[in-house]
Amino acid sequence: MAKNFLSGLFKKKDDNEDAESTQVSAPEAPAELPAKPPEPEQPPPQEQPEIEADTPSTEQSVVRAPVQKHNWYDRLKQGLSKSSSRLSDGVSSIFAKRKLDDETLEELEELLISADLGVPATTRITSALAQEKFDKEITDNEVRAAVAAEIATTLSPKEKSLAPSPMNKPHVILMIGVNGAGKTTTIGKLAHKFKDDGQSVMLAAGDTFRAAAIEQLTVWGERTRTPVVSREVGADAAGLAFDALTSARENQTDVLIIDTAGRLQNKTELMDELAKIVRVLKKIDPAAPHDVVLVLDATVGQNAISQAQAFSETAGVTGMVMTKLDGTARGGVLVALADRFDIPVHYIGVGENVEDLQPFRASEFANALAGVVAS
Numbered sequence: 001m002a003k004n005f006l007s008g009l010f011k012k013k014d015d016n017e018d019a020e021s022t023q024v025s026a027p028e029a030p031a032e033l034p035a036k037p038p039e040p041e042q043p044p045p046q047e048q049p050e051i052e053a054d055t056p057s058t059e060q061s062v063v064r065a066p067v068q069k070h071n072w073y074d075r076l077k078q079g080l081s082k083s084s085s086r087l088s089d090g091v092s093s094i095f096a097k098r099k100l101d102d103e104t105l106e107e108l109e110e111l112l113i114s115a116d117l118g119v120p121a122t123t124r125i126t127s128a129l130a131q132e133k134f135d136k137e138i139t140d141n142e143v144r145a146a147v148a149a150e151i152a153t154t155l156s157p158k159e160k161s162l163a164p165s166p167m168n169k170p171h172v173i174l175m176i177g178v179n180g181a182g183k184t185t186t187i188g189k190l191a192h193k194f195k196d197d198g199q200s201v202m203l204a205a206g207d208t209f210r211a212a213a214i215e216q217l218t219v220w221g222e223r224t225r226t227p228v229v230s231r232e233v234g235a236d237a238a239g240l241a242f243d244a245l246t247s248a249r250e251n252q253t254d255v256l257i258i259d260t261a262g263r264l265q266n267k268t269e270l271m272d273e274l275a276k277i278v279r280v281l282k283k284i285d286p287a288a289p290h291d292v293v294l295v296l297d298a299t300v301g302q303n304a305i306s307q308a309q310a311f312s313e314t315a316g317v318t319g320m321v322m323t324k325l326d327g328t329a330r331g332g333v334l335v336a337l338a339d340r341f342d343i344p345v346h347y348i349g350v351g352e353n354v355e356d357l358q359p360f361r362a363s364e365f366a367n368a369l370a371g372v373v374a375s
Contacts, residue, residue: 079350083331088371117338142290148370160344177295188220
C-alpha cells in the first residue's frame with residue numbers, strides 16, 4: 001500500500017424545442033366589424049412562413065433524435081476499435097485457409113509484438129497454439145479466441161477496484177503521471193464517480209507548476225460541485241497538500257484527491273517534490289496517502305513502460321489508470337505493462353465523457369481487444 005511510498009519513494013435542446021415549436025396559434029377570432037367596414041385586406045402573408053420556419057421539420061427531428069446510449073461493453077469495443085482492427089484484421093490475413101505452421105506462427109508473432117502486447121505474452125500465445133494446433137487447420141476465430149484467453153489470464157490478477165475506505169477520513173489518493181497523460185481529467189471523473197456513490201470529495205490542485213492544470217481542475221470542481229483547494233502558480237505543492245488534508249479532516253470529507261506535477265524531464269526535481277508531499281501528509285496522517293495512482297496514456301505505446309519504470313523506481317505506486325485507449329492502435333501495451341510490473345489496474349478510459357472511464361475488467365478488455373466473434 002501507500003505506506004511503502006517513502007521507502008520506494010516515492011447538453012438538444014431537444015430540437016423539438018421541447019416542442020415549444022411555435023404553437024400554431026389558432027387565428028384569433030376577428031373583432032366585431034364596424035358599421036362601415038374598411039376595404040377588405042388579404043391576410044398577412046408572412047404569418048405562415050414564420051410558423052414553418054420555427055417548427056422543426058420531420059427531417060430535422062430525425063437527424064437530431066436522441067442518441068441511444070450504449071452499455072459499457074459496446075463503448076469499450078468501439079473505443080478499442082483501432083487496436084482491435086489491427087489485431088483482428090492481421091489474424092484474418094494470416095490464417096485465411098492456412099494451417100498453423102512455422103511460417104504462420106512467425107507472422108503471428110510479428111503481429112502481436114507490433115500490437116504492443118510484448119514478447120512474454122506473445123511467446124505464451126504462440127507456444128500454446130503450436131502445442132495444440134501445429135500442422136492443423138485453424139480458423140482466425142480460433143486464433144483470436146486464443147489471444148483473448150491469454151490476455152485475460154495475464155490481466156485478471158491485475159483487476160482491483162479503487163475503493164476509498166470509510167475508515168479513513170479522508171481517504172487520500174495521490175495522482176501521479178506525466179503531463180498530458182490525462183491525469184487532471186481522470187481526477188475530475190473520479191470525483192464524479194465517488195460523489196455518485198454518496199461520498200464527499202475534495203480536490204487539491206497540486207500541479208502548481210502549470211496554470212492550465214489549476215484552471216482545469218477548478219472547472220472540474222465546478223462541474224461536479226466539488227471544493228478545490230488551490231494556490232497561485234509556483235506555490236509550494238507540499239504546503240498546499242498539507243492545507244488540503246487539514247481542511248478535509250476538519251470537514252470530515254470522505255475522499256481527498258491530490259493532483260501533482262508531471263515534469264518527468266526534470267525527474268529528480270519531480271520525485272523530490274513527490275517525496276516532500278508525502279512527508280507533509282504523513283505529519284497529519286501517518287497512513288497517507290492511502291493510494292498512489294499512476295495515470296498512463298495508451299497512445300504513447302511502449303513509452304508507457306518507461307514511464308511506469310521511472311515512477312515505480314522512486315514512488316510507491318499502488319495502482320494505475322490507462323487513458324486514451326480510443327485514440328490508439330496500441331492498446332495491447334496494457335498487457336506488456338501487466339507482464340512487467342506488479343501494479344493493479346483500477347480504471348481504463350475510452351473517451352472524454354465521465355461514463356467512458358470504467359473499472360477495469362480483464363475478460364471484457366481481452367475480448368474487445370482481440371476482436372473475438374461470438375459463435
